[in-house]
Amino acid sequence: MSGSRQQPGLACEECRKKKLRCDRRKPQCDQCEDSGTACLVNQVRSPRGPKKGHLKALRNRIATLESIINCDQGNVGLTEVLDSSEKYHSEETVEILSPPQEYIANPTNTEYHDITYSIEPSTIASPIAPMTPPDHESSDMIEADLDQLYFDRVHPVVPMLHQSRYFSWSQRFNKPTSHICLQFAMWALAAASSAHLQDMRESLYTRARSRIEALDYDIESSSAACLQAAQTWLLLTHYEFRYMSYRRAWLTAGRAFRIIQLAKLHEIDRLNDVSINMAHPEAWAEAEEKRRTYWLAYCLDRFLNISDEWPLSLHEGALCIYLPVSEPDFQHSRPVLMDSLYDEIETSGQKMLPPFAETIVLITLCWHSVAFQRAAYGDKTSPSDGHTWKRHTRLYQMVQQRLMLISLPPSSPELHDPMRLFTNMLANAAVIWFYNIMETLQVEIDDEIILVPLYSA
Numbered sequence: 153m154s155g156s157r158q159q160p161g162l163a164c165e166e167c168r169k170k171k172l173r174c175d176r177r178k179p180q181c182d183q184c185e186d187s188g189t190a191c192l193v194n195q196v197r198s199p200r201g202p203k204k205g206h207l208k209a210l211r212n213r214i215a216t217l218e219s220i221i222n223c224d225q226g227n228v229g230l231t232e233v234l235d236s237s238e239k240y241h242s243e244e245t246v247e248i249l250s251p252p253q254e255y256i257a258n259p260t261n262t263e264y265h266d267i268t269y270s271i272e273p274s275t276i277a278s279p280i281a282p283m284t285p286p287d288h289e290s291s292d293m294i295e296a297d298l299d300q301l302y303f304d305r306v307h308p309v310v311p312m313l314h315q316s317r318y319f320s321w322s323q324r325f326n327k328p329t330s331h332i333c334l335q336f337a338m339w340a341l342a343a344a345s346s347a348h349l350q351d352m353r354e355s356l357y358t359r360a361r362s363r364i365e366a367l368d369y370d371i372e373s374s375s376a377a378c379l380q381a382a383q384t385w386l387l388l389t390h391y392e393f394r395y396m397s398y399r400r401a402w403l404t405a406g407r408a409f410r411i412i413q414l415a416k417l418h419e420i421d422r423l424n425d426v427s428i429n430m431a432h433p434e435a436w437a438e439a440e441e442k443r444r445t446y447w448l449a450y451c452l453d454r455f456l457n458i459s460d461e462w463p464l465s466l467h468e469g470a471l472c473i474y475l476p477v478s479e480p481d482f483q484h485s486r487p488v489l490m491d492s493l494y495d496e497i498e499t500s501g502q503k504m505l506p507p508f509a510e511t512i513v514l515i516t517l518c519w520h521s522v523a524f525q526r527a528a529y530g531d532k533t534s535p536s537d538g539h540t541w542k543r544h545t546r547l548y549q550m551v552q553q554r555l556m557l558i559s560l561p562p563s564s565p566e567l568h569d570p571m572r573l574f575t576n577m578l579a580n581a582a583v584i585w586f587y588n589i590m591e592t593l594q595v596e597i598d599d600e601i602i603l604v605p606l607y608s609a
Contacts, residue, residue, distance in 0.1 A: 160176070161176040161193075162176070162193050162194070162195065163176065163193075164176075164181055164183075164184060164191045164192060164193050165192050165193065165194055165300070166183065166184050166187070166189050166190070166191065166192070167181065167183050167184075169300070169304070170183075179191065179484075180484075188480055189480065190315065190479070190480060190483035190484060191484075192315055192316060192319075192483070194296075194319060196319075196323055294349075295339075297346075297349070298338070298339040298342040298343060298349065299318075299319075299322070299338075299339075299342070301342035301343075301345055301346050301349070302338045302339070302341060302342040303315055305342070305345040305346075306338070306341045306342060306345060308569070308570040308571060309570050309571065309574070310341075310386070310387065310390060310448065311444060311448075311476075311479060311482075311508055311571060312383060312386070312441060312444040312445045312448050313338075313383070313441065314437050314438075314440070314441045314482065314483065314485075315483055316437075316483070316485070317437060317438070317441065322335060328378075328380070329363060329366075329367055330364075330367060330378050330380040330381045330384070331380050332363060333360055333363045333364040333367065333380065333381065333384040334360075334380045334381075334383050334384045334387070336356050336357075336359045336360035336363065337356075337357075337360040337364075337383075337384045337387035337388055337391070338387060339352070339356045340352075340353050340354075340356035340357040340360055340387075340391055341353075341387060341390060341391055343356055344391065344394070344395065353391075353395070357388070357391055357395075360384060360387075360388060361388060364381065364384050364385065364388070367381060378415065379415065379417075379441065379442055379445060381411055382408055382411045382412045382415060382417070382445055382449070383445055385404060385405075385407050385408035385411060386405075386408045386445065386448055386449060386452070388404050388408075389401050389404045389405045389408055389452065392404055402456065402462065405449075405452055405453075405456065406465065408449055408452075409449055409453060409465040409466055410465075412445070412446055412449050412466070413465075413466070417442050417443075417445060417446040417473070418446055418466065418470060418471055418472070418473055419470065419471075419472040419473065420439060420442050420443060420446070420472075420473050421439075421443075421472050421473050421474055422472035424439055426489070429487065430487040430489065431487075433485035433486070433487060434485065436485065436487040437482070437485040440476065440477060440482055443473055443474060443475075443476055444476050444482070444508070446466075446473060447473075447475070447476055447508070447512050449466060450466050450512065451511060451512060451515050453465050453466045454515045454516070454518075454519045455515065457519060457522075458515075458518060458519060458522050461526075468493070468494075468516070471492070471493060471494075473492070473493075474489070474490040474491065474492055475490040475491060475492070475493060475496060475505065475509040475512060475513075476490070476506065476508045476509050476512075477490055477506060477509075478506035479506070479507075479508070479571075490509065493512065493513065493516060496509075496513055497513060497516065497517065497550070500513070500517075500550040500553055500554060503557075504557050504558055507569060507571035507572040507574070507575045508571055510554070510558060510575045510579075511571070511574065511575050511578060513554065514551065514554060514575065514578050514579055514582055515578070517547050517550055517551050517554075517582065518551075518582050518585065518586075520547055521544055521547045521548075521585075521586055521589055522589075524543050524544060524547075525544075525589055541590070544586070544589065544590050545590070547586065548583070548586040548587070548590065551579065551582045551583055551586055552583055554579055555579040555580065555582075555583055558575060558576060558579055559576065559579075
């Protein structure tokens, strides 16, 4: 054959995950371009196949254990077996079954490189010697699996991290403490989403929680209120809502909100020169990651307020921040200038937004309605007047307009996008919710007030 079966270079992560042949085209391969996904190539990959001598060491260990079993049956003395087993433990075998020397010389390295020490895996007892922690190669493979699991299963519903930016600093040896905390929080959620890594999640969560709490004692440090610290607390909140108590998660969310306020993420587009960021993709991607971190906390704050009437922490009055762009634009660092939340609400229903931005607008409209309802009930002289009714009607119509714009047919391929599916469900739920709220308002409708159309599910 004259042509090669495969183009030179590394396949992108999306093609590797789907077992497709990647054409290695830059900046985006055909498969990713057709599916509209981010085309990312991980340049740091562990070598394939077992380590040299690994299979031989396992066979020797099995032979030793079989000899010990025979010893129990009276075939041979135990001391004889132990003496004879020494011949199996060559230098190569000892190297595989023993921890690397650098960990003996410097135990603090375990904090930054070898995840398997931090998760304290269970070991299998042996009559000769206990099993030792895995080597660097297996550790790197576990870390790579957890990273991939996070971006495949967690990121679609917590879309705040820029994948390329993460991989650029995650491979560094000397990472700031805030970055290490973020990694452990990511890995805890990733392990929780995997059946074969499920037993790691609690240890990873504990490590993330203890380290980020220790960072609070150094509150004057810039890393105490940095972006990664805020992201860590948000991921821990997500973990605790799923696997721990609601009260604990709510308290953790409060810490995330305070750090976000301390970092002034709500006015990121007042502090930064937007025109400069638009001309520099790297700077724009960093600013967009900050926007997404803030908006994720903003949505969480309103969900908590609506469901349990907790007081708001992140208010709209001082906002100077644009809505998030689409996921492909974010991951490819393509600068796009979005509208503000206020402008988008005022022109509600004229254009369809990216799923994350649409969720922000919908939850804001829902919260406005709830706030007006509570204010009406709190007014003893006039529980609900014409102004309140008109306001509810206007909000209801805005939500209906957005629902018609984003409604997806059952066969739509966009239903495979978790955030788009959630946005569609939220819009439908919001319409029903608005209708129920207005039914509870006991008012006499004047002729000039627009009647609310019936919602047909």
